[in-house]
Amino acid sequence: MKVIHLTDIHLTQSRDQKVFDVNPYDNFDFVCGEIARIKDSTEIELIIVSGDITNEGDVEAYRYFFKKMESLKTPYIAILGNHDLKHNFDIALTEEESQYIIKSRGYKNKSWHITSVDTVVEGEDFGFISDNNLAELAREMAENSHFNTAIFMHHHAIPVGTPIVDNCMLNNGKDLLDLCEKHQVKFIGSGHAHTARIWHHNTMTTCVAPAVVFQWLPAIDSVKISKGVGFNLIDFSGDLSITSCIY
Numbered sequence: 001m002k003v004i005h006l007t008d009i010h011l012t013q014s015r016d017q018k019v020f021d022v023n024p025y026d027n028f029d030f031v032c033g034e035i036a037r038i039k040d041s042t043e044i045e046l047i048i049v050s051g052d053i054t055n056e057g058d059v060e061a062y063r064y065f066f067k068k069m070e071s072l073k074t075p076y077i078a079i080l081g082n083h084d085l086k087h088n089f090d091i092a093l094t095e096e097e098s099q100y101i102i103k104s105r106g107y108k109n110k111s112w113h114i115t116s117v118d119t120v121v122e123g124e125d126f127g128f129i130s131d132n133n134l135a136e137l138a139r140e141m142a143e144n145s146h147f148n149t150a151i152f153m154h155h156h157a158i159p160v161g162t163p164i165v166d167n168c169m170l171n172n173g174k175d176l177l178d179l180c181e182k183h184q185v186k187f188i189g190s191g192h193a194h195t196a197r198i199w200h201h202n203t204m205t206t207c208v209a210p211a212v213v214f215q216w217l218p219a220i221d222s223v224k225i226s227k228g229v230g231f232n233l234i235d236f237s238g239d240l241s242i243t244s245c246i247y
Contacts, residue, residue, distance in 0.1 A: 001109055002042060004035055004074075005152070005232040007050040007191025008211035010083065011061035019055055020225050024213045025064070027229045031212050032068050034245065038233065039074070046107055046114070047074050050191040050209065051081025051154030053089070062092030070100055077102050079116045081154040081192065082125050082168075112236050113147035115140055117176075119155040125168035127155025127192070129176060137176075141183035150187035150236070151180065156208045157188065158199055163221035165193045180204060187240060189232070196230065196244040207232065210246050 010024045018024075038044065047069070054061040069076050078101060080086055093101070107114040117137050119127035129137075141149055157173030159166040169192070170176065180188060187205050194211040195218065210230025217224045230246040 001045045001112060001236040003114075003234045003236060004038075004044055004047045005050065005189050005209045005234055006031065006047065006212055007154075007209045007231075008052040008081070008194055008213055009049070009065070010052055010055040010213040011058075011065060012055045013058040013061065019213055020223065022214050022225070022227055024055065027212050028065075028068060030229055030247070031231055032072060034247075035072055035074075039072070044074055045109070047072065047076035048114075048152050048189070049076065049078045050152050050189065051079050051120075052083040052191065053078065053081070054085075055083055057083065057085030057088050059088045059092050062089050063096065066092060066096040066098055066101070070096070070098060073100065075100050075102055075107070077105050077107065077114075077116060077152070079105065079152060079154055080118070080120055082120055082127070084120070108147065111148055112150060113144040114150045114152070116152045119153045119170055127153075127168075127170040128172055129170070134175060134179060138179055138183070141179075141185065145183065148236070149183065149185045150189065151185060152189045154190060154192050156190045156193045156197075158197075158206060160193045160195050160197045160208060161219055162193065162195060162216050163219070164216055164223070165195075169193070177201070177206075187236075189234070196232070196246065198242060205240055205242070207234075207242055210244055215246075
């Protein structure tokens with residue numbers, strides 16, 4: 001099973017509005033074109049978008065997102081980030097005839113159980129998984145113990161070494177990692193950090209995908225960016241492999 005992992009698109013209210021001199025619509029269009037090109041040569045079973053779909057939560061930006069994602073004709077999961085507004089996301093989703101979105105935000109094939117967890121704290125940049133959500137995740141892991149499990153979320157659980165984003169990462173990341181170790185989770189994927197990182201813990205791989213909109217320069221504590229565009233191609237077949245596609 002091959003999966004495309006997108007994150008941090010940051011679509012603005014209007015097409016000509018930029019984020020740090022970057023046009024997120026141009027970047028998103030380019031990435032969708034690359035996904036279509038990749039699909040011509042290899043089967044992509046699923047696309048996962050791990051949050052910050054928009055920059056300010058505008059309904060019109062979500063409308064654009066849904067139209068582009070549906071044009072890829074591939075099942076996809078959309079997870080919200082700290083820049084998103086669930087109410088406006090739901091308005092746009094209700095308006096669109098969305099054939100490919102997986103509203104349960106979970107997916108299974110014969111070998112893998114893919115799920116997602118909400119890390120957003122309303123009005124805050126940092127992330128936190130509530131006790132109820134951790135308990136629900138634990139129950140889901142136990143029920144699907146005969147599958148390989150992969151979890152996707154917005155906030156990163158392990159510091160990437162860049163203070164500007166590590167100051168607002170997942171606050172209870174250790175609780176999640178301990179739970180995943182207990183249930184022998186194979187993979188955790190996230191966004192938020194606007195950088196590409198991979199860690200290995202025994203049999204578990206934890207990965208942050210590069211952002212669609214821009215990357216933070218490594219080790220900075222102020223606004224300095226690279227205008228690179230990126231996403232991950234994850235192959236869950238056999239030995240798990242990750243290709244960070246950065247342009």
